Amino acid sequence: MELTGAQALIKSLEQQGVDVMFGLPGGAILPVYDPLIDSTIRHILVRHEQGAGHMAEGYALATGRPGVAMVTSGPGATNIVTPIANAHMDSTPLVVITGQVASGSIGTDAFQECDITGITSGITKHNFLVSSASELPRIIAAAFHLATTGRPGPVLVDVPKDIAQSKMEWWWPSTIEELDLPGYRPNVAVDEDAVARAAALIASAERPVLYVGGGTLKSRASAELLAFAERTGIPVVTTLMARGAFPDSHPQHLGMPGMHGFYTAVTAMQRSDLLISLGARFDDRVTGRLDGFAPDAKIIHVDIDKAEINKVRRADVALIGDVREMLTALDAATSTPTSLDAWWRQLRAWQEEFPLTYDEPTTDGPLRPQSVIEAIARQAAPGTIVASGVGQHQMWAAQHWKYEEPGTWINSGGAGTMGFGVPAAIGAKVGRPDRTVWTIDGDGCFQMTAQELVTARAEGIPIKVAILNNAYLGMVRQWQEMFYDERYSEVYLSPDLPDYVKWAEAMGCVGLRATSHQDVDRVIAEANSVHDVPVVIDFRTDASEKVFPMVPSGATNDDIVVHPRQRGGNA
Amino acid sequence: MSATPEPYVGPTSSSPVTHHILSVLVENKAGVLARIAGLFARRGFNIYSLAVAPAEGHARFSRITIVVDAETTPLEQIVGQLDKLVNVVAITDLAPRDAVERELLLATVSYESDTRTAVLDAVASAGASIVDVDAGAVTIMLAGTPAACDQFERRLESFASVELHRTGRVALSRLGSQKN
Ligand SMILES: Cc1ncc(C[n+]2csc(CCOP(=O)(O)OP(=O)(O)O)c2C)c(N)n1
Numbered sequence: 001m002e003l004t005g006a007q008a009l010i011k012s013l014e015q016q017g018v019d020v021m022f023g024l025p026g027g028a029i030l031p032v033y034d035p036l037i038d039s040t041i042r043h044i045l046v047r048h049e050q051g052a053g054h055m056a057e058g059y060a061l062a063t064g065r066p067g068v069a070m071v072t073s074g075p076g077a078t079n080i081v082t083p084i085a086n087a088h089m090d091s092t093p094l095v096v097i098t099g100q101v102a103s104g105s106i107g108t109d110a111f112q113e114c115d116i117t118g119i120t121s122g123i124t125k126h127n128f129l130v131s132s133a134s135e136l137p138r139i140i141a142a143a144f145h146l147a148t149t150g151r152p153g154p155v156l157v158d159v160p161k162d163i164a165q166s167k168m169e170w171w172w173p174s175t176i177e178e179l180d181l182p183g184y185r186p187n188v189a190v191d192e193d194a195v196a197r198a199a200a201l202i203a204s205a206e207r208p209v210l211y212v213g214g215g216t217l218k219s220r221a222s223a224e225l226l227a228f229a230e231r232t233g234i235p236v237v238t239t240l241m242a243r244g245a246f247p248d249s250h251p252q253h254l255g256m257p258g259m260h261g262f263y264t265a266v267t268a269m270q271r272s273d274l275l276i277s278l279g280a281r282f283d284d285r286v287t288g289r290l291d292g293f294a295p296d297a298k299i300i301h302v303d304i305d306k307a308e309i310n311k312v313r314r315a316d317v318a319l320i321g322d323v324r325e326m327l328t329a330l331d332a333a334t335s336t337p338t339s340l341d342a343w344w345r346q347l348r349a350w351q352e353e354f355p356l357t358y359d360e361p362t363t364d365g366p367l368r369p370q371s372v373i374e375a376i377a378r379q380a381a382p383g384t385i386v387a388s389g390v391g392q393h394q395m396w397a398a399q400h401w402k403y404e405e406p407g408t409w410i411n412s413g414g415a416g417t418m419g420f421g422v423p424a425a426i427g428a429k430v431g432r433p434d435r436t437v438w439t440i441d442g443d444g445c446f447q448m449t450a451q452e453l454v455t456a457r458a459e460g461i462p463i464k465v466a467i468l469n470n471a472y473l474g475m476v477r478q479w480q481e482m483f484y485d486e487r488y489s490e491v492y493l494s495p496d497l498p499d500y501v502k503w504a505e506a507m508g509c510v511g512l513r514a515t516s517h518q519d520v521d522r523v524i525a526e527a528n529s530v531h532d533v534p535v536v537i538d539f540r541t542d543a544s545e546k547v548f549p550m551v552p553s554g555a556t557n558d559d560i561v562v563h564p565r566q567r568g569g570n571a
Numbered sequence: 572m573s574a575t576p577e578p579y580v581g582p583t584s585s586s587p588v589t590h591h592i593l594s595v596l597v598e599n600k601a602g603v604l605a606r607i608a609g610l611f612a613r614r615g616f617n618i619y620s621l622a623v624a625p626a627e628g629h630a631r632f633s634r635i636t637i638v639v640d641a642e643t644t645p646l647e648q649i650v651g652q653l654d655k656l657v658n659v660v661a662i663t664d665l666a667p668r669d670a671v672e673r674e675l676l677l678a679t680v681s682y683e684s685d686t687r688t689a690v691l692d693a694v695a696s697a698g699a700s701i702v703d704v705d706a707g708a709v710t711i712m713l714a715g716t717p718a719a720c721d722q723f724e725r726r727l728e729s730f731a732s733v734e735l736h737r738t739g740r741v742a743l744s745r746l747g748s749q750k751n
C-alpha cells in the first residue's frame with residue numbers, strides 16, 4: 001500500500017493506539033493535518049502551542065498513557081519547548097511531532113526554520129529528524145517505545161515538509177529489534193544479591209522511612225507499595241511528584257516531605273536510620289541543604305535510571321530497576337523490622353505536636369486559601385482529579401487535599417512551570433472524562449495560559465478552575481516578606497484587573513466569585529452543578545497568607561519553620 | 572572538533588591520574604557528536620580530548636575516545652549520563668594502566684641554517700618522521716604515547732616558529748587486562 005509520509009505518520013499514531021492529540025497547524029505541518037481529517041484520532045485545537053504540550057502532559061499524568069502533541073515548525077516548535085522541558089523534569093511520557101521546513105532548505109534560515117532537535121536535545125529523552133518517509137513508521141514506533149519504557153520522558157519527532165509529502169510503501173515494525181535502537185536497553189535484571197543486602201538493612205532498621213517518589217507512580221507500583229508498607233509497618237512519605245501513590249487517609253502515611261512538607265514527614269526523614277527511596281531522586285526541594293540531610297540514614301535507592309544512583313546522595317544499596325518489580329523482590333526477601341514501636345511513638349508525638357495548620361477564617365476578612373481548598377474537597381466526588389499551577393496555591397493544594405489514588409494529582413514539580421494548571425487539567429479531563437477535574441490555580445498562573453479555556457469550551461471539556469486570587473505573585477511575595485525585609489519588588493498583580501468573572505464569561509465559561517467566607521460553599525455548589533461548560537471561580541484570598549511549614553532555602557531540614565502558632569520554643 | 576569547555580592545555584602525562592579514557596561506541600548518525608558534547612557541556616563534565624572515527628570498518632558505528640576528568644565529576648556519573656544517550660551503544664572505561672594509548676602530533680618547524688641540524692636531531696632521537704619539506708621549514712609527525720608527544724612538544728619549544736597540532740588520544744584495552 002502506497003501512502004504519503006503524512007498518511008504514514010497518522011496511520012502510525014493510530015497503530016500506537018493514540019485516541020487524542022493536541023495541536024495547532026501551520027505551514028510546515030500542513031501536509032500532516034490533511035489525513036488527520038479522515039483519522040479516528042481526535043484532535044484538540046489549542047490556542048497556543050504551550051497549551052498543547054501541557055494538555056498532553058495532563059493527559060499522560062491522569063491516564064498513564066503517553067500524551068501526543070503536534071505543532072508546526074519555527075515558532076510553533078519553540079512555543080512547545082516549555083512543556084517539553086517540564087515533561088523531561090517530571091519524566092512524563094510525551095510524543096511531540098513538529099513540522100520542519102523541506103529537507104533541502106534545512107540550514108538556509110528558511111521561513112519558520114529552527115533547529116528544534118538541537119534546541120530540545122538536552123530536554124528530551126531522545127529526538128529524531130526524519131530523513132525519509134519510509135522510516136516514519138519505525139521512528140514513530142521508536143518514539144513511543146522510548147517515551148514509555150525505562151525512565152519515561154518526552155520524545156520529539158521533527159518531520160520535514162517534503163518528507164510528509166513524499167511517497168512510501170506502508171510497513172509497520174513488528175519487533176523491538178526493527179526499531180533499530182542498539183544503544184537502548186531499559187530493562188535490567190533484578191540483582192538478587194543487592195536485594196538480599198537491602199533486606200538485611202530493612203530487617204535491622206529501627207527508624208526506617210519509605211521515601212516514595214514519582215517513579216512509583218510511573219511504574220504503577222501503588223498496590224505493591226501498600227502491601228509492602230502494611231506488611232513491614234514502615235512509615236511512608238510521598239513527594240510532590242508522588243502524591244496519590246499511597247492513600248493520604250492511611251495511618252502509616254506521614255504526608256509530603258520537602259521545603260513545604262509536613263513537619264513529621266520532614267523530620268522522620270531527618271532522624272531516620274534507613275531511607276528506602278522508591279523512584280525518588282533526592283531533589284534539593286526534598287533534601288534541603290545536602291550536607292545536613294538525614295545524617296544518620298543508610299540509603300536503599302531504587303531507581304530504573306542508574307544515573308540517579310549516587311548522583312546526589314551515596315546509596316548503601318542500589319537496586320536498579322522498575323520500582324514495582326523491586327518492591328515485589330524486596331517483599332519476597334524481607335523479614336519485617338523487629339519492632340518499630342518506639343519509632344511510631346516518636347512519629348505520633350510529632351504529628352500530635354506539629355499538625356498541618358492555618359489560622360481560622362474570619363467572617364468578614366478575605367478568604368483563607370487553605371480553607372477554600374478544603375471546602376472544595378468536602379464537596380468533591382471521590383476520585384476527583386486536582387491539577388495546579390505553581391506557587392503558594394500549588395503547595396496548599398498538595399498539603400490540604402487528600403489524595404487517595406494514582407493519577408489524581410497533576411502538577412509541575414521539577415520545572416515549576418507557571419501556567420501548567422489550566423491546560424494540564426484540560427488534558428486530564430480529556431483522558432478521564434468520567435472524573436471531575438478541578439484546577440487549583442493562582443491569579444498569576446491563570447493569566448499565563450487562561451486562553452485554553454476557549455479550547456475547553458469549544459471542545460466541550462468542562463473543567464473547573466478555582467483561582468486563589470491573592471492579587472500577588474504570592475510565592476515570590478512570601479520570599480520577599482521573609483528573606484528580603486518585606487521589600488516587595490514587582491509582585492503585585494491587582495485583585496480585579498483583569499475581571500476574572502468577565503474574562504471567564506468572554507471565553508464561554510461560567511464565571512463566579514467568592515469574596516467572603518459565607519460565599520464559599522454556595523459558590524462551590526453552584527460550580528458543581530455545571531456539567532457542560534468550564535467554570536471559573538475567583539476566590540478573593542488573603543494576600544498575607546504564607547505557606548508553612550517551610551525549610552528556608554539553603555537551610556537544613558532541621559531548621560524547618562512551622563506555623564507561628566506552633567513556635568513556642570519547640571521547633 | 573572542539574567540545575571542550577576548556578581548551579586542551581599541554582602535557583597530559585603530567586596531568587592528574589584522575590583522567591580516564593572512555594571508549595564510546597556510538598551509532599553513526601547525524602548529530603551524535605553534538606549530543607555528546609551537549610551532555611558534557613550542560614552537566615559540567617570536563618573533556619580533555621576527544622577523537623572520533625568510524626569503528627572497526629563499520630558504516631553503522633563510530634568509536635569516540637574521550638579523555639575525561641574524573642576528579643570534578645565522579646566517573647560513575649559521567650558514564651551513567653552518557654549511557655542514557657540513545658545513540659550510545661557501549662562504553663568502555665579504560666583506566667590508563669589498562670589501556671594502550673596513542674596520539675598523533677604534527678608540527679611545522681622553521682629553521683635557519685644554524686638550527687637545521689638540531690631540528691633533524693630532535694626528529695631522529697624522538698623517532699618522529701618528516702612528512703613535508705620546504706625551504707627553511709619541515710613538517711614533522713610523531714605517533715606515540717601521550718608522554719612521548721608531551722616530551723617531543725617540549726623539545727620543539729626551543730625552536731623558533733612552531734605550529735603544532737595534536738589529535739588527542741585514541742586507546743584500546745591492553746591485551747590481558749579486564750574489560751568492563
Ligand atoms: C514560568 C514561570 N515564571 C516565573 C516563575 C517564578 N514563580 C514561582 S511561583 C510564582 C508566583 C505565582 O503566582 P500565582 O500564580 O499568583 O500563585 P501564588 O503563589 O500567588 O499562589 C512565580 C513568579 C515560575 N515558577 N514559572
Ligand SMILES: [Mg+2]
Nearest residue numbers: 442443472474
Ligand atoms: Mg497569586
